[in-house]
Amino acid sequence: MSETTVQSAELRPMSEEAFGAISRLARVEAGLVLPPGKATMVQSRLRKRLREIGLKDLNSYSKYVCSDEGVAERRFMISALTTNVSHFFRESHHFAMLRDRVLPPLIDRARAGGRVRIWSAGCSSGQEPYSIAMAVLQAAPDMAQRDVLILGSDIDPKILAMAEEACYSGQQVSGIPPELRGNFLQERxxxxxxxxxVARLVRFRELNLLRPWPMKGQFDVIFCRNVVIYFDQPTQSSLWPRxxxxxxxxxxxxxxxxxxxSDDATHLYLSMGQTAYRAAGPGG
Known part of the structure; x- marks a missing residue:
């Protein structure tokens, strides 16, 4: 088959049956909601995978990824379909609250020999966990020598590789306050x-929020921002208790x-301000 013929095959519209199969699989595998209106987006994002694995069109891809032989391909499919948008110090009011209310007692605990654990769930290319680490070190530089760890997790292995590189363009670091850049960035x-x-405080791990979570200890802070919005309501409701x-x-x-x-989980949390909560119960 010539290159022109391959490209023509790639551009054939995905059938409704094929789109439905991929939509159902994305929901089962990662809780993603892909209504019919997203068909063009799905086709656009999956065409690169066609070229990488040598399939002729999206209908063939749908059959493959839904088959037993295509199980390993599913994580790459989810990676292609996932929206990875992140910025340093995004939603700055959360970082103001982190600095002023959340971190002081955690810093005292760490200085007394205790541990501090923070989780950035759905961390994308790493800007969020690195922002948290910068905020911690700005508040208390000695936390670099304490038992403080920030976990960044994401379902996308490719985006996690970028996060571990910890290298960003000038535009990407524009959200970092000028007073932090000199201390926490190295120009290359x-x-x-x-x-x-900063990097020493952060660890990255591939993690599907719909699967069992292997972390054994509890977290003092969890950032899970602009992630569950992509899930259907039952999936969202199942995550808040977890x-x-x-x-x-x-x-x-x-x-x-x-x-x-979700309304059925509000009893588990105390509202502390704009999209900020504390776990209800002892200590809440």
């Missing part, structure tokens, strides 16, 4: 690398600006 030609003392279980008593949960905790 046309790009910037996160400074070692986040509550993953939080230490009185632990903090930050969600995205357009996200709200």
């Amino acid at each position: 030609g046309d790009s910037y690398r996160v400074a070692p003392q 986040f509550h279980q993953a939080l230490a008593p009185g632990g903090w949960l930050f969600v995205g600006h357009s996200e709200r905790i």
Whole structure:
């Protein structure tokens, strides 16, 4: 088949049956909601995978990824369909609350020999966990020598590889306050690398929020922002109790600006301000 013929095959519209199969699979695998109106977006994002694995069209891809032979391809499909948008210090009011209310007692605990654990769930290319690390070190530089760890997790292995590189363009670091750039960024030609003392606080892990979570200890703070908005309502409702279980008593949960905790889970949390919550119960 000539290159022109392959390209022509790639551009054939996906059948309704094929789109339905991929939509159902995306919901089962990652909780993604893909209504018919997203068909053009799905086709656009999956065409690159066709070329990478040598399939002729999207209908063939649908059959393959839904088959037993295509199980390994599913994580790459989810990666292609996932929206990865992140910025340093996004939704700055959360970082003001982190600095002023959340971190002071955690810093005291760490200085007394205790541990501090923070989770950035759906961390994309790493800007959120690195922003958290910068905020911690700005508040208390000695936390670099304490038992403080920030976990960044995402379903997308490719985007996690970028996060671990910790290298960003000038436009990407524009959201970092000027007073932090000199201490926490290293200029490398046309790009910037996160400074070692920041990177040392952060660990990355591939994690599907719909699957079992392997972390054994509880977290003092969880950032899960602009993630659950892509899930259907039953999936969202199932996650809020799980986040509550993953939080230490009185632990903090930050969600995205357009996200709200489901009504059937509001008893598990205390509202602390704009899209900020604490786990209800002892210590809350």
